[in-house]
Amino acid sequence: MVQINPQLSLMQQFSQLLNFSFCEFTSSGQLITQVQRDMAVTLHPTQVVQRLPLFKSAQPQLFTVTHWQLLILCMPKLTEHHWNGFWLCFISLDAPSISHTAIDKDYVRKLATTIYLALYHKAATPKIHLTPKLDKLIADYSLRDLLLEELKTNEVTHYQEMNSIYEREKLLLAAITAGNLNRATSLGDQLLAIPEYIGMLSNDPLRRIKEFIIVTVVIVSRAANAGGVPAGESYFKGDKLIRKAEKSVDLKNYKDFTRQIIAYYTHLVQRYQRQQLPTTVYQVEQYLQQHIYQPLSVEQVAAALNCAPATLSHTIKQATGLSLKQFILQRKVVEGRYLLKFSNRPIQEIATMLNFADPSHFTRVFRHYTGTTPSKFRH
DSSP: OOOOOHHHHHHHHHHHHHTOEEEEEETTOOEEEEEOSSOOOEEOHHHHHHTHHHHOOSSOEEEEOTTSSEEEEEEEEEETTEEEEEEEEEEETTSTTOOSSTHHHHHHHHHHHHHHHHHHSSOOOOEEESOOSOGGGEEOGGGHHHHHHHHTTOOEEEHHHHHHHHHHHHHHHHHHHHTOHHHHHHHHHHHHTOGGGGOOSOSSHHHHHHHHHHHHHHHHHHHHHHTTOOHHHHHHHHHHHHHHHHHHOOTTTHHHHHHHHHHHHHHHHHHHHHHHSOHHHHHHHHHHHHSTTSOOOHHHHHHHTTOOHHHHHHHHHHHHSSOHHHHHHHHHHHHHHHHHHHOOOOHHHHHHHTTOSSHHHHHHHHHHHHSSOHHHHHO
8 A cells, every 4th residue: 555644644634625636746757646626637647747847846836827727836845855756736716715816826825835834844935937838738627527526525546556456457357367266366355455446436335336346347257258258158147246246245245245256257267268278288277377486397297297298298389389398488477477566576586486597597588478677577
C-alpha cells in the first residue's frame, strides 16, 4: 500500500475544506495522487512533463488558463529545503466563494501563503503568472459535467499503486491462461489484499462488490478462453457465476467467492489443456510449474516422466516449436519476470534461485526471450 505522508494529509484537508481538486507529481512529472472534489480535470501527462521547468520553484506559483474559468496553484514539495516534486491545485472561478474579479488572484495568493505556512512553517512569496500557455495541459475539460457525479466521492487514487495492481492483474490472467493454479491463487490473494483493487464502480458498498465480481468473471473468463476453454462454455458458466453472486455474495464472503472464480477457471483451463495437449506435453508443463526452482535439465525432466530424452524433446518440439531445453528456459524466464516485478531480490539472487550458471547467463537468456535485460525490465 502507498502510505499517505503528513504533507499529503494536509493537502487533502485543505482541498476538502476549500473545495479544490489537486494532483501530486514527482520531480520527473509522474502523477502519483489525484484528489477530485467538485470539478473534473483530466491532464495530459506528456504536457505536464513538457512544462516541468515551469513548475520547478521552491515557492508557490499561480497560473491562469486562458480559455477556462480556472486558476492553477502550483505548490512545491520540499524535503529538507530541496524541491522534489509539486502539487497542481485546480481552483474553479465558478465556485460560489470566488467572484470573477481581480480579487480572485488575491484570494488564491492568500490561500497559497496559508498552505505553504502549514506545510513548511515559514512564509511564502507566491509568484503570479497571468497567461502562460497552459491550455493544452487541461484536456477534455468539457467532460466535467459527465464526470462530476462520479468524482464527488472525494476518493483518493494512488496511481503508482494502480500501476502495480495492473501488473499483478496481467500476471494473474497469464497464470490462469497457463493453468498454473498455485500462481493464480497467490496473485489473486495479493490483489484482494489491496483495497483499491475493488474500485469505485458504485457508491453502494454491496453493489460495488457485486459489480466487481461481474468484472472479475468477465476478465478471468477471457483468460480461460486464451488457455483453450471454448468461448461458449466459458460465457455460459460465467453467466451462472454472476447469477449466483447476485444472490449470495455479501461484504463478508466476496473474497472467498473471488478466489473460487479464479480457481474454477484455472481448473477449467487445466482440464482442456489435458484434453487438447499431448499427454506428455501436459505432464511436462505441470512438472515445470511444480519444480521451477530446482535444477531442470532435459535428462532430469525426461527421467521424472519415464521418457527417453530425445523422444521427449521431439514431442515438445512438435507441440510448441521449442526444444525441451528451450521450453525449460522459457518457463524459467516467465518465473524470473514475476520475481523481478514483485520481489526486492537482487538479480544475482534471482539467477541463483532459478539455477542459472551466473547472472550473465540469466541476462543472456532473459534478453533472448523478452528482448530486454532483467534490470531494464525491473525498472
